[in-house]
Structure formats: C-alpha cells, structure tokens
Amino acid sequence: MAKRKRLTPAVITDAPALETKSAIPRYPLGVAPKTRAPIADVAQDASASAALTEIAQTLTDARNEGRLIQRIPLELVSDEYLVRDRIDVDDDEMITLLDSLRDRGQQTAIEVTAIDHGRYGLISGWRRMQALRHLEVPDVLAIVRTPADSAESYLAMVEENEIRVGLTYYERARIVAKAVDQGIYRTDRVGLVTLFHAASRPKRSKIGSFVGIVRALDDHLRFPTAITERSGLALAAALEADVTLADKIASEINANSPKTADAEAAIIAAFLQPATTPPAAKAPAPALGGDSLTEAPRELGQGLRYKRTAKGEIVLSGPRLDDADFRQKLQDFLTAL
Incomplete structure (x- = not known):
C-alpha cells in the first residue's frame, strides 16, 4: 500500500502577526469608545446645511x-x-x-x-x-x-402719521395737493380718497375743503397749521364763492407780514365778515277800523274781528282800538304774521 504524503500549510509573509494578549487594546473604563459611521456624518452635515439655508431664507x-x-x-x-x-x-x-x-x-x-x-x-x-x-x-x-410705487409710499406715510401724530386739517390737505402735483394721483379727489380711505366721509369732506385753501394760499400763509377747523371751512366756502378773494387775502398778508398766528388769523377773519346790509323794509301797517266779517284769533283779544281786503290789508273792528298802546302792539303782532 502506498504511503500518504503529509501536507504542510503554506507560509504567507504578508499575513498579520498572531494576536497576543499585549495586542488587545486596553480602555481606562473597560468600555470601547463609540465610533460614528460615515453615513451619520453625512446626515449631520446635510441637516446643518438645511438649517443654515432656512435661516438665511427667513x-x-x-x-x-x-x-x-x-x-x-x-x-x-x-x-x-x-x-x-x-x-x-x-x-x-x-x-x-x-x-x-x-x-x-x-x-x-x-x-x-x-x-x-x-x-x-x-x-x-x-x-x-x-x-x-x-x-x-x-x-x-x-x-x-x-x-x-410712490403712491404706496405716500399711503404708508399718511397711515403712520394718522396713528401716531395729530395732523391738522391743513397738513392733511397739503399732502393730498402735493402728491397730485407730483403726478402720484390724477386728481385731488383721487388722492383724497386713496390717502384717507380709512377716514370717515365727513372727515374726508373737511380735508377736501382745506385742499382748496392749500391751492389758493399755500405760498402766502405763514401760520397755516393754526387755521382751525371752523375758520378753515368758512374760508374754503368764501374762496369758492369769490374767485378774487385769494388774491385779496394774499396781498393783505404780504403787505402786513404778520408775526404771529393770531395776527394772520385776524387778517383772514376780516375778509370773512358778512357785509353790512340795510334793514329790511317793514311791511305796511294794517289798516284799522271798518266792518267785521270773521272771528279774530284769540291772541288778538276777545271780541276783535278782522277781514282781509283785496290788497291783502287786514281790517279790524272791536273794543280797545282807540287805545294807542294797544293799537301799536296789535300792529306789531300783525306785522309778524
């Protein structure tokens, strides 16, 4: 019987050395530190990048x-x-x-x-x-x-000041006029409704009245913000009724150069005084005496009778007509009818 050949393992020179006790790592607490898989680093970097992007976008x-x-x-x-x-x-x-x-x-x-x-x-x-x-x-x-656009800028300014600052009617009207002059709005009406859309209708109406004052006198008034609501509305109505009034007021202000708001207000008020008119002629006194036709009203006294003639005269008859004081009071009463 043939003898078997004994095989020996091949020697590999690049193989690692056999593990020994000294080759086993030692850890102070007996616990190996945790290691991170590469995928965790990638995920963290992506998360941080997304957070920074979100903050930048915010x-x-x-x-x-x-x-x-x-x-x-x-x-x-x-x-x-x-x-x-x-x-x-x-x-x-x-x-x-x-x-x-x-x-x-x-x-x-x-x-x-x-x-x-x-x-x-x-x-x-x-x-x-x-x-x-x-x-x-x-x-x-x-x-x-x-x-x-600029229109939105003007609107933002007006709304902010309406909340924080008590502007006068003149200042409100002036910004309407200036915005229209710069071509922001086509007309005073459009500018008024747009800039003061939140205001009540009566308030917008008053601002609109002051726009007329701004148009007529803005270059001449020295104390425009002192114009009160009442005097301003009266001035606006007067300017609208008399197209020559603005020139008259401007000339007077320029000639006197008022140093105070009261002095300027006095100049304006002088042009707003109503013209003196002669007293209305009294109606002719009613004719007294004559025949009676109907019962007189109780206010005329008991027993008095009156009638109206074709000319509209009132003819009275009755007691006490010879009393001069009574006749005068009666005439005054009848004139007031």
Whole structure:
C-alpha cells in the first residue's frame, strides 16, 4: 500500500502577526469608545446645511417683507424722498422726544426704502430723524420697505402719521395737493380718497375743503397749521364763492407780514365778515277800523274781528282800538304774521 504524503500549510509573509494578549487594546473604563459611521456624518452635515439655508431664507423674507430692523448709517437716509405731510413740529414735543432718545435710545424704527447708490429714502419717522440728527447719532434703526410705487409710499406715510401724530386739517390737505402735483394721483379727489380711505366721509369732506385753501394760499400763509377747523371751512366756502378773494387775502398778508398766528388769523377773519346790509323794509301797517266779517284769533283779544281786503290789508273792528298802546302792539303782532 502506498504511503500518504503529509501536507504542510503554506507560509504567507504578508499575513498579520498572531494576536497576543499585549495586542488587545486596553480602555481606562473597560468600555470601547463609540465610533460614528460615515453615513451619520453625512446626515449631520446635510441637516446643518438645511438649517443654515432656512435661516438665511427667513432673514431674506423678513428683509423683503419689511419685518427686519436694520442699523443704517444716518447719513445714508434722505428725508426729501417724499413731500412731508408734517409742516411744523411743536417745541415741547421735540424736547420730550430728545429727552427720551437720550435716556432710552431709539425705541421705534423709522421706515425707509432703498433708492440708489446705497442710499435710502425716508417714508415715516421724520421727527425721529430730526431728533437723532440733533443728537449727532451715527446710526438709525430702520425697517426697509419695498413699496410697489410712490403712491404706496405716500399711503404708508399718511397711515403712520394718522396713528401716531395729530395732523391738522391743513397738513392733511397739503399732502393730498402735493402728491397730485407730483403726478402720484390724477386728481385731488383721487388722492383724497386713496390717502384717507380709512377716514370717515365727513372727515374726508373737511380735508377736501382745506385742499382748496392749500391751492389758493399755500405760498402766502405763514401760520397755516393754526387755521382751525371752523375758520378753515368758512374760508374754503368764501374762496369758492369769490374767485378774487385769494388774491385779496394774499396781498393783505404780504403787505402786513404778520408775526404771529393770531395776527394772520385776524387778517383772514376780516375778509370773512358778512357785509353790512340795510334793514329790511317793514311791511305796511294794517289798516284799522271798518266792518267785521270773521272771528279774530284769540291772541288778538276777545271780541276783535278782522277781514282781509283785496290788497291783502287786514281790517279790524272791536273794543280797545282807540287805545294807542294797544293799537301799536296789535300792529306789531300783525306785522309778524
């Protein structure tokens, strides 16, 4: 029987060395640290990227929709972008605003819109702008709006001031006239209804009356915001009734150069005084005496009788007609009939 050949394993030189006790890693706490699979890193990176994208989009949307308050250099904001509806600023109001800005800083953002060359046009917050400039503050907190057109900018300004500031009727009417003059609206009527759409019909009517005053006297009045509602409506009616009145008032104001609102109001009031008219002629006294036809009214006294002639005269008969005082009172009574 043939002898079997004994086989031996092949020697592989690149094979790792046999594991020994010293080759087993030792861990301080006896627990191997956790390792991350590559897929976990990929998932985390994707999640972080998505979060950053969402934050960036949220900020972009807030900026585009005018919900993001930004800090803008004050020198880059132009307050001549719109014709302002506020003409005068009360000194006490400005002092109060300055004190508040010094003590607490700017609490309410202004509203602006991007125009050109990195600059911004002021929509609302004119008083805050003036106060901040007075305090030489370098930056202003602002919300950047993106109105569709100038008409929307004017509307935003008017609505903001209607809420925050008590504008006079003259100031409201003036912004209507100026917006129309700049071609924002076709007519005074369209501008009035658009800018003050939230106002009541009587209020819009009064503003419309003051628009006539603005058209006629805006270049001549020195204290237009002092015109009260009552005197303004009377002036508007007078200007509409007499087309020459505006020139007369303007000439008088320019000649006298009133230094106070009361002095200017007195000049205007002089033109609104009603003209003196001669007293109306009294109706001829009724003829007394003659025949009676019907019973007289009780107010004439018991027993008196009267009749009307073809000429409309009243003929009386009865007792006490010889009393002069009674006859005079009776004539006065009958004249008032």
